[in-house]
Amino acid sequence: MQKLQFIKISKKNRAWTMVLVLIGMIVLSAIISPNFRTPRNLLNILNQNSIYGIMALGMGCIMLTGSIDLSAGSIACLAGVLAAPIFGKYGMAAGFAVGILLGFVLGLINGLLITKGRIAYFVVTLGMMQVARGIVYVITNGVPVQGIPTEFKIVGMGKIAGFFPVSALIWLVLAVVMALLLKYTRFGQYVYALGGNERAAWLSGVDKDLIKIMVYAIGGAFFALGGLVLTLRVLMATADACQSYEMTAIASCVIGGIAMDGGQGNILSSIIGALIMGLVMNMLQLMGISSYWQQIFTGAIIIAAVAVDSISSKK
Amino acid sequence: MVNEKIVLSMDNITKTFGGVPAIENVCFQLEKGEVHALIGANGAGKSTLMKVMNGIYTGYTGEIILDGKKVEFHNPIDAQNAGIAMIHQELDLVPPMTVYSNIYLGREPVKNCRVDFKKMEKDAQKLLDELGFKVSSSAIVADLSPAQQQLVLIARCVALDARVIVMDEPTSSLSFNETEELFKIIKDLANKEKSIIYISHYLEEVFRVSDRITVLRNGKNVVTELTENCTVEKLVKWMVGDIESFNKKYIRENKFDEICIEAKNFTQLHGCVEDVSFALHKGEVLGIAGVVGTGRTELAKMIIGAEKKKSGTIYLNGKKLKLPNPAVAVKNSIAMVPEDRKLEGLITKRTIADNISVSSFGRHLKAGFIDYKLSNESVDKMINYMHVLCTGRDHIVTALSGGNQQKVIMGRWLNVKPKVLILDQPTRGVDVGAKAEIYELINQMAEEGTSILLITDEMEEMINLCDRLLIMRRGKIIDEFDNSGRVLTKAKLLEAMVG
Numbered sequence: 001m002q003k004l005q006f007i008k009i010s011k012k013n014r015a016w017t018m019v020l021v022l023i024g025m026i027v028l029s030a031i032i033s034p035n036f037r038t039p040r041n042l043l044n045i046l047n048q049n050s051i052y053g054i055m056a057l058g059m060g061c062i063m064l065t066g067s068i069d070l071s072a073g074s075i076a077c078l079a080g081v082l083a084a085p086i087f088g089k090y091g092m093a094a095g096f097a098v099g100i101l102l103g104f105v106l107g108l109i110n111g112l113l114i115t116k117g118r119i120a121y122f123v124v125t126l127g128m129m130q131v132a133r134g135i136v137y138v139i140t141n142g143v144p145v146q147g148i149p150t151e152f153k154i155v156g157m158g159k160i161a162g163f164f165p166v167s168a169l170i171w172l173v174l175a176v177v178m179a180l181l182l183k184y185t186r187f188g189q190y191v192y193a194l195g196g197n198e199r200a201a202w203l204s205g206v207d208k209d210l211i212k213i214m215v216y217a218i219g220g221a222f223f224a225l226g227g228l229v230l231t232l233r234v235l236m237a238t239a240d241a242c243q244s245y246e247m248t249a250i251a252s253c254v255i256g257g258i259a260m261d262g263g264q265g266n267i268l269s270s271i272i273g274a275l276i277m278g279l280v281m282n283m284l285q286l287m288g289i290s291s292y293w294q295q296i297f298t299g300a301i302i303i304a305a306v307a308v309d310s311i312s313s314k315k
Numbered sequence: 316m317v318n319e320k321i322v323l324s325m326d327n328i329t330k331t332f333g334g335v336p337a338i339e340n341v342c343f344q345l346e347k348g349e350v351h352a353l354i355g356a357n358g359a360g361k362s363t364l365m366k367v368m369n370g371i372y373t374g375y376t377g378e379i380i381l382d383g384k385k386v387e388f389h390n391p392i393d394a395q396n397a398g399i400a401m402i403h404q405e406l407d408l409v410p411p412m413t414v415y416s417n418i419y420l421g422r423e424p425v426k427n428c429r430v431d432f433k434k435m436e437k438d439a440q441k442l443l444d445e446l447g448f449k450v451s452s453s454a455i456v457a458d459l460s461p462a463q464q465q466l467v468l469i470a471r472c473v474a475l476d477a478r479v480i481v482m483d484e485p486t487s488s489l490s491f492n493e494t495e496e497l498f499k500i501i502k503d504l505a506n507k508e509k510s511i512i513y514i515s516h517y518l519e520e521v522f523r524v525s526d527r528i529t530v531l532r533n534g535k536n537v538v539t540e541l542t543e544n545c546t547v548e549k550l551v552k553w554m555v556g557d558i559e560s561f562n563k564k565y566i567r568e569n570k571f572d573e574i575c576i577e578a579k580n581f582t583q584l585h586g587c588v589e590d591v592s593f594a595l596h597k598g599e600v601l602g603i604a605g606v607v608g609t610g611r612t613e614l615a616k617m618i619i620g621a622e623k624k625k626s627g628t629i630y631l632n633g634k635k636l637k638l639p640n641p642a643v644a645v646k647n648s649i650a651m652v653p654e655d656r657k658l659e660g661l662i663t664k665r666t667i668a669d670n671i672s673v674s675s676f677g678r679h680l681k682a683g684f685i686d687y688k689l690s691n692e693s694v695d696k697m698i699n700y701m702h703v704l705c706t707g708r709d710h711i712v713t714a715l716s717g718g719n720q721q722k723v724i725m726g727r728w729l730n731v732k733p734k735v736l737i738l739d740q741p742t743r744g745v746d747v748g749a750k751a752e753i754y755e756l757i758n759q760m761a762e763e764g765t766s767i768l769l770i771t772d773e774m775e776e777m778i779n780l781c782d783r784l785l786i787m788r789r790g791k792i793i794d795e796f797d798n799s800g801r802v803l804t805k806a807k808l809l810e811a812m813v814g
């Protein structure tokens with residue numbers, strides 16, 4: 001009994017431990033690099049990681065039910081590619097509407113295949129990853145889609161009152177919205193219940209298929225939003241955009257303390273996770289380490305975070 | 316005093332789980348070439364004893380002596396190598412592989428660094444022919460009938476050169492003719508100096524096939540007797556004991572003039588439940604009695620839509636209902652407390668509050684959002700009402716004791732007050748104090764008009780709580796007892812279940 005209480009405490013502490021890690025890393029970076037110390041650079045880090053962070057919000061919901069979505073990056077890219085011409089022709093709102101709707105629908109398809117088609121989530125989302133990316137190449141032929149009005153850059157690169165990045169604001173506001181949604185709606189509590197014990201939740205009257213479909217659809221919408229912010233940042237949609245972003249999103253959630261098998265964790269802590277991931281990359285760059293190494297680090301960090309998680313809960 | 320005939324002897328075996336002995340000082344002796352039946356009511360300790368013998372459970376006290384030598388098995392492979400093989404109820408074969416591969420699994424003959432399939436096929440066929448089994452050694456196991464699969468398992472035991480073969484409920488998936496065949500084979504094996512331990516719930520089978528019978532009750536030896544000296548009455552008496560219950564009998568004043576729920580013609584899609592119908596009145600506690608594996612749990616799950624069915628209709632207050640999944644059942648006020656608390660009952664990893672309120676968030680909404688003040692109030696009320704021992708509602712549920720976990724699950728439904736509540740083994744793994752409290756809860760819910768379907772292995776609680784009892788056997792309801800005076804005896808009940 002005491003043993004289990006210990007785990008509970010350690011799980012709760014996880015997010016705070018990570019806040020300390022984050023602060024430690026910021027201090028360390030500040031010592032290493034004089035450039036780092038400026039407040040502008042700190043806000044920059046917030047800006048740079050907002051796209052990963054937005055996608056991690058969707059991924060976090062999916063992970064809380066006990067699965068993952070490998071198609072996140074591809075959905076983000078496809079949303080960008082489809083929305084880019086609409087941004088140009090019909091304006092910002094139309095572009096966002098189409099892009100997010102697309103992500104929502106692709107997520108819906110993922111969810112339907114997993115629940116009604118009874119196919120393993122791994123297979124479905126791996127397949128969707130290929131299909132969505134394939135559609136991108138069919139549409140673009142590999143040529144970047146351009147023609148987005150320059151003023152739209154405000155979403156991707158703009159600053160409120162000249163200092164706070166717009167994209168970071170979108171990220172943080174949505175994070176709070178998601179946290180409230182998970183805490184204060186039946187849907188949110190059922191997400192946690194499904195991750196806690198799917199069969200028990202089902203037998204208690206939770207419509208597990210519906211919840212899972214919704215989770216994937218919401219996830220898809222967030223992935224798409226991430227892709228759209230990127231598109232408005234670089235003012236074009238490239239076919240290889242958002243490659244393996246799902247990995248960074250998963251890593252952010254795991255580092256933040258969202259259990260890989262679901263049921264535990266706070267979606268807000270994915271913010272800390274995303275910032276830690278971002279800082280690691282930032283430090284690698286500052287130390288002049290090749291960007292190829294970043295992939296290696298992302299993979300290693302995921303494995304390490306999950307290992308820490310499973311070792312600490314085995315005790 | 317060495318008895319040449321004794322192959323295996325288990326002396327004073329005790330195995331405890333969490334401080335509670337499942338078997339205590341049990342002795343069991345097996346002679347060469349005998350068919351020895353092991354019987355006892357549900358939970359008497361038969362499988363525990365066999366699992367100790369088979370090396371699945373370690374950490375027991377007492378001695379196992381095989382051929383005059385003390386042995387200690389750490390896993391089933393040890394036991395297998397020593398000549399003890401077990402045929403489990405759930406026929407553990409690898410279905411997509413051939414019969415010969417299954418027979419020699421893990422011991423494939425090798426020639427020139429390659430598996431010698433030809434030799435395997437030939438040897439296996441020879442073995443099957445010798446045993447007189449009509450099975451082709453190159454057939455794929457998945458294509459075989461359950462009866463043939465059982466023959467493959469027996470052949471595997473013989474190929475292993477097992478001297479002791481344990482058969483756990485071998486007839487559960489066999490037809491009448493197949494059962495007859497199996498009995499012949501068992502006799503044959505015994506004639507070939509193999510010793511068979513035959514576990515069954517059904518006394519008629521035991522009389523047909525065994526030479527001796529050992530009866531266990533509440534984890535203790537009762538008697539070992541030659542089959543020819545036994546009668547059904549004697550065995551039943553040994554299985555239940557002389558002591559009738561002195562515990563509290565819950566007699567309610569309810570009048571049963573209103574049928575609450577009616578189940579008609581329930582048949583399982585792949586399974587044993589066949590054409591079961593019953594009616595449950597408002598405020599009635601209806602017990603379903605039967606041995607393990609008779610389809611009680613499957614029936615319960617079919618009713619709430621958690622198990623596939625071939626046919627079956629539910630009428631709630633006379634209205635026909637379609638219940639494709641538990642969510643719809645819960646919406647219609649039909650709920651179940653499942654048998655397996657860890658796997659199906661508790662939302663592990665979550666708190667007591669989460670576990671109690673998961674089914675009742677709908678009642679605590681304010682403008683579509685959960686009002687935690689209201690929700691937590693009702694959780695706290697439930698925790699106090701049921702005396703859940705905990706530090707508070709944010710206690711992780713798996714950190715509670717079994718009895719308190721069960722109370723939390725009961726609380727989930729008490730909070731909702733369903734019209735129909737199905738309880739599957741509500742007191743399994745629960746200490747005596749909590750048991751009494753759970754009985755009180757059941758009694759109270761029935762008094763307040765909830766119709767309860769009670770499935771339990773404990774005959775005593777069934778007799779003390781139920782207004783009426785249905786006896787289930789091999790997937791069918793074969794009898795019904797009125798228990799309005801709570802005067803049914805355990806012996807009568809058990810005889811109906813196994814006799």
